[in-house]
Amino acid sequence: MQLEARKIGFYYKKNRWIFRDLNFTIDAGEIVGLIGPSGCGKTTFGRVLSGYEKPQEGTILLNETPLPKRGYQPVQLVYQHPEKAVNPKWRMEKTLHEGGEIDRELLEVLGIKQEWLSRWPNELSGGELQRFCVARALRSNTRFLIADEMTTMLDAITQSQIWHAVLDIVKQRNIGVLAISHEAALLKRICTRTLTIH
Ligand SMILES: Nc1ncnc2c1ncn2[C@@H]1O[C@H](COP(=O)(O)OP(=O)(O)OP(=O)(O)O)[C@@H](O)[C@H]1O
Numbered sequence: 001m002q003l004e005a006r007k008i009g010f011y012y013k014k015n016r017w018i019f020r021d022l023n024f025t026i027d028a029g030e031i032v033g034l035i036g037p038s039g040c041g042k043t044t045f046g047r048v049l050s051g052y053e054k055p056q057e058g059t060i061l062l063n064e065t066p067l068p069k070r071g072y073q074p075v076q077l078v079y080q081h082p083e084k085a086v087n088p089k090w091r092m093e094k095t096l097h098e099g100g101e102i103d104r105e106l107l108e109v110l111g112i113k114q115e116w117l118s119r120w121p122n123e124l125s126g127g128e129l130q131r132f133c134v135a136r137a138l139r140s141n142t143r144f145l146i147a148d149e150m151t152t153m154l155d156a157i158t159q160s161q162i163w164h165a166v167l168d169i170v171k172q173r174n175i176g177v178l179a180i181s182h183e184a185a186l187l188k189r190i191c192t193r194t195l196t197i198h
């Protein structure tokens with residue numbers, strides 16, 4: 001399994017390219033870091049790679065095939081602000097099972113307590129809520145995970161707990177991870193290689 005960005009170019013405003021002619025490949029099971037100064041386009045790249053934004057040039061290919069337009073997405077994105085990624089009017093249970101069941105083992109590994117399932121998002125801490133977003137992104141048909149500052153807003157202990165769980169799961173399932181972070185030390189710890197964009 002391989003995820004490839006081939007000669008992609010993207011802009012929000014016509015001809016003001018955020019990046020252009022960008023090539024990138026990640027294999028199943030690889031953990032790649034992406035680092036670069038604020039505003040250089042890391043989040044944008046993550047959104048393009050996971051199919052949330054369509055590039056003006058080039059293509060995103062999963063095993064040489066364009067990403068599916070509908071249905072469950074094999075490339076999943078988790079980002080910095082879990083509170084913006086969930087519906088505030090849904091209890092956690094509903095958010096979690098939107099798009100299919102999630103197995104109990106995954107919840108356990110991520111330290112999600114049963115009693116949290118019946119709560120509203122605003123009744124959870126940021127770290128607790130982020131665990132749900134990670135669980136939701138790691139359902140059984142996920143092949144690649146884009147983690148965009150996934151643990152930046154969390155304290156060191158929670159950050160390390162979440163990464164520990166994620167690394168366990170991705171290893172078991174041979175999922176490829178693109179870890180976007182400005183924390184060089186974190187990337188050095190978890191990644192097999194690091195990509196820098198300017
Ligand atoms: N929706 C948008 N419309 C217009 N411009 C945008 C939009 N989103 C981002 N940009 C601009 O695109 C550039 C890249 O933004 P992006 O969020 O990808 O950077 P980043 O590398 O993730 O930064 P940070 O490290 O601060 O998260 C920035 O100059 C930003 O202002």
Ligand SMILES: [Mg+2]
Pocket residue numbers: 042043044
């Ligand atoms: Mg960003």
